[in-house]
Amino acid sequence: MDNFGFLFAANAFVWGGIIYYVYTLKKRSRELEKDLELLKETLGKEPRK
Amino acid sequence: MNEETTEVSGRESEKESGEESFVLVWLTGIVFIAAMAAIFLFVPTEQTEGPVQRIMYIHIPSAWLSFFAFFIVFICSILFLWKKEREWDIYAHASAEIGVIFCSLVLITGPIWAKPIWGTWWVWDARLTSTLILWLIYVAYLMLRAQTDAGSMRARYSAVLGIVGFLNIPFIHFSVLWWRTFHPQPKVISSEGFGKGMETSMLATLGISLCAFTLLYFLLMGQRVRQEKLKDEIDQLKREHLYSS
Numbered sequence: 426m427d428n429f430g431f432l433f434a435a436n437a438f439v440w441g442g443i444i445y446y447v448y449t450l451k452k453r454s455r456e457l458e459k460d461l462e463l464l465k466e467t468l469g470k471e472p473r474k
Numbered sequence: 475m476n477e478e479t480t481e482v483s484g485r486e487s488e489k490e491s492g493e494e495s496f497v498l499v500w501l502t503g504i505v506f507i508a509a510m511a512a513i514f515l516f517v518p519t520e521q522t523e524g525p526v527q528r529i530m531y532i533h534i535p536s537a538w539l540s541f542f543a544f545f546i547v548f549i550c551s552i553l554f555l556w557k558k559e560r561e562w563d564i565y566a567h568a569s570a571e572i573g574v575i576f577c578s579l580v581l582i583t584g585p586i587w588a589k590p591i592w593g594t595w596w597v598w599d600a601r602l603t604s605t606l607i608l609w610l611i612y613v614a615y616l617m618l619r620a621q622t623d624a625g626s627m628r629a630r631y632s633a634v635l636g637i638v639g640f641l642n643i644p645f646i647h648f649s650v651l652w653w654r655t656f657h658p659q660p661k662v663i664s665s666e667g668f669g670k671g672m673e674t675s676m677l678a679t680l681g682i683s684l685c686a687f688t689l690l691y692f693l694l695m696g697q698r699v700r701q702e703k704l705k706d707e708i709d710q711l712k713r714e715h716l717y718s719s
Contacts, residue, residue, distance in 0.1 A: 428526035428590040435529040435586040439536065439579050443690070446575055450697045457704040464711050 495696050502689040509686040512679040520676075529587040531679055534662070535687035536579040537605075541643055543573030543691060544612065548640035551633035560706070563629040566636050568698035570615050572691060577609045592656055600649035601657035604642060611639035624709075 513531045520527035546569040554562035584602065585595040596602065615635045622628040650657050662672065662680065672680070 428524055431526045431586050431590050432528055435532060435583045438582045438586070439532045442575065442579050442582075446694070447697075450694070450701065454697065454701050454704070457701060457708065461704055461708050461711075464708060468711060468715055 495693070498689065498693050498696065502686065502693050505682065505686040505689055509679070509683040512682050517675050517679040518673075523591055526587060526590050529583055531683045533580060533583045533587060534680060535683045536576045536583060538684055539687045539691050540573045540575075540577035540580060540608075541646075542688070543569045543576065544608070544636075544640050544643060546695075547573060547612075547615075547636040551636035554629060554633045555637075558626070560629070563633070564699055564702040564706075565695075566633065567619060568695055568702060570612050570632075570636060571698060572694050574609065574612045574616060576687075577605070577612065580605060581609060588656075597656045599655040599657060600653040601646065601655050604646045604649050608639065608642045608646060611635070611642065615639060 509531070513528055517528070517531070519525055547566045550562045550566035550569065553559075554566060584605075588597075589595050615632060618635060619628060619632055622631070647660070649655065650659055659671075662677070
């Protein structure tokens, strides 16, 4: 019984899902870090290094 | 401790956590490569189901990860209600999000596996339906958090939902034993003993995959918790600025 299509689809969903989630996490973290630095600069505090 | 000392120690702890996550990233990557090699190169093809049975090595670890994540939500929610510390609410929220992601993957990979074997994508049997209910409960948990204002009430309601939702998990596990279902009986933790219902190579492959997914959980948790802490820091600064001006 060859069902490689189903095996491929399941792997594509899992890997696609994980990669997309990691990507959104990284993107959101970068945005937050930028916001924090900007806020610190605006408030006259030392920016994060 | 003055402000300068606090900032220096903060930077040091950030550096340490950066090094830890660097090690974790590499470790997770290596274990995932080993898991993929075992799934596609090492483990023999199952005789009755054929290659599609290899979905099991990503389906079960996804289920394990989501149950583990919801267990962490359960523990952290109890600790939050007991100690009233924001830290526990952060951990519970982060873990719930990861749990929902992987529970979604379980609900996607399950039907993909079921179609060629059972001849249908979905049946309303006890295991599948209770897993769907679990997913809905934690989606509701995330919606509750997204739709209500930040504060102790939101954290308290979420904690209660986080605890109640977890009570569904033992029901999911035993559902295949209590009722006649399409879903197979447990093979890893069965009445015959741990791993008795499975061939050694299959059990080893599943073990490596479970390790990889568990490491991934800790990696994602680290990122997600850091994100929540950054949000808190931003809110804190905004509040300080608001009150000082």
